[in-house]
Amino acid sequence: MRGATHAKWAACAAAVALVATACGGGSDNGGGDSGATLSSSWGDPQNPLEPANTNEVQGGKVLDMIFRSLKRYNPETGAAEDWLAEKIETTDSQNFTITVKDGWTFSNGEKVTAKSFVDAWNYGADLKNNQKNAYFFEYIDGYSKIHPDDGSAPSAGTLSGLKVTDEMTFTVKLKQKFSTFPDTLGYPAFAPLPQSFFSDHAGWLKKPIGNGPYTIDSYTKGSQMVLKKWDDYPGEDKAENGGVTLKVYTDNNTAYTDLLAGNLDLVDDVPAAQLKNVKNDLGDRYLNTPAGIIQTLAFPFYDPNWNKSGSDKVRTGLSRAIDRDQITKTIFQDTRTPASDWTSPVLGEEGGFEEGFCGDACEYDPDEAKKLIEEGGGLPGGQVKITYNADTGSHKQWVDAVCNSINNALDNETACVGNPVGTFADFRSQISDRKMSGPFRAGWQMDYPLIQNFLQPLYYTNASSNDGKWSNKEFDGLVDQANAETDTAKAVDTFKEAEGVVRDNMAAIPLWYQNGSAGYSERLSNVKLNPFSVPVYNEIKVS
């Protein structure tokens, strides 16, 4: 028995060695072997893998590999660049004419035409298809007919604002002016779909077909997906490796262990517990780069206690009582950056990010904090409870630290306590049911790198992610004005004015910007993370 076990282990180790050398492919000049494949950690996508139904990173990762859309966000700068779009023209920021580039096909040979886009968008918007990203199409004329808000049966099967004018051209009519609309078109929900998606939907879901640099070779749901380089890919961003195997891990700690043991090439989520060792373990093969994610504390503005005169002083006071520098250093090991505005550094100065925009209000000053809170009438009920979900994301640690910081500043051991909620689903349903009694955790991962995306969904009256139900006429007006602006630079400036309103009212306390983190094996080079904290797979070189 024991002998047999030993033999098996030896065989196993030998197999690992063989596979490793076989994958190595012989070329060790570091230039990269375009046929070699790599393996990467993955999480089981939460929803069926359809462009308009995928709203989390794991499914988005795959869509980014197998789809290319009208626009693509530059992996380094985040700028929206024309990709399948030959040109997008408008004179009034409301009616757009989109010409699709010739020469693109899906990996099954079908040509990508204007119809591929229009059909896909109609499918995504249609209420009867249950697509979770349907609201991305809400600006298009006719959305309320195909997706009635009250849940009644749709009275139309297509969006009236979309019209195919010839094979490669279609027009989009929006229900309101939206100057930055073309820049949103890089989001996966706007990807084109081949006819087989509609004719054989179940078959397509088993093995999705797209038009990106990779094709899906095999997909075992819940365990792994093998992607191969698509040799006939017509785009400029061809894959520089032979393919990627995405392996589902039950725990990111195991993925990290596998990376150390040489069993895995790329981990795109370094577990919090390993952050202390990661520099020793991997050296410069550890990436820690800013991503378009900001964490904030939101407030229940539907609760009169938090929405009376002086409340803004209390909120600002709380903001000043949080020692962001210390918390990001000790709890997050510098994988977060203290926030000083309500957007993200990935936007760049031109895109509307401004360091220090928050001013004094985000600077730690316990004395001033105490004074402000007293001036504002004190904490409602003498205590704040910060609500968070305890199941994922190790939120407990930082909430406790934030409370600790507030308690120290106010010289009161019970001024702030954490209020854990068991599951994320329960946390979300309590928010939707407006049951929050004090500040609560809010995080925002951008859909596209636009200042509009950091403001409008979060603070516009009744917007989709305005969880605190904050409402301000001045802010709404400025956002409308910015959206109607045809000049992008002017639009950004107007959005910043709107952000100023958020600041002056302290509609939410900005905490920190989140970085993407990744670690990789010695076989890989040219690994980087895009502004969405997803590895740029097609540029990775394998030696």
Place this chain on the structure above:
Amino acid sequence: MGRYVIRRLLQMIPVFIGATLLIFLMVNVMGDPIAGLCGDRECDPATAAQLEKEFGLDKPVWQQYLTYMGNVFTGDFGTAFNGQPVTELMSTSFPVTIRLTIVAILFEIVIGVTLGVVTGLRRGHPVDTGVLLLTLVVISVPTFVTGLLLQLLLGVEWGWIKPSVSTDATFGELIVPGLVLASVSLAYVTRLTRTSIAENKRSDYVRTAVAKGLPHRRVVTRHLLRNSLIPVVTFIGTDIGALMGGAIVTERIFNIHGVGYQLYQGILRQNTQTVVGFVTVLVLVFLVANLLVDLLYAVLDPRIRYA
């Protein structure tokens, strides 16, 4: 015997209904599962309502339960949130966990019973003290510590095994995870066997067998062991269900995509269909294993009769 089996099977029905109803209610009080499906933002109300209708969540709980149980009897366990039928999830994860359980049970039987017999026959001997100490250590150290340590030592430091189990999850790959999963039970099996053997060693029938001049080996295997195994068999039998349901820690550490992993995902995503489906099957496994154990008594000790 036949009547006994039928009576036991009938008894299973209320247990089965009670257990599934309890799980159903527990998952339902955790809040609205649809709310967690759209990430850090609110689902748009129309889509949310549509999804609720699709998963049958818009009806009262008792009605949901009745429809669910009705479907279960026709073999339809519903659909998980990612669009996969729950039966498909089961067909990929149960074989893996069953393999893992078999490995663990084998370890319990082979190592546990052997150590138990050896120590039981030599009470007070240094071997006995040594094994007792060892089992004490194994029982007191939590499984995830043993698991992570073995993974780090064998997988990363010495490179004998892969730290994670591949999609195929073959028996060879499951040896170390199986040992980790079995460890605590193994220690109990050892102690249980030891006590039982030591007790029966002094009984009349063993003395008679020795006096008749039977060879030592025959006395131990045919007379002593057979009678001493009754409590051990009970323990191992009930352990089958516990191991399958409790593999969640081991499965997480070694990246095994088995029942524990699916249950964990199901609970995190509050997927009633997945959780209730898997628990239903686990309850069945538990009940059947218990029945088999009771029937095995008669094999071990013919004096036990069922009517």
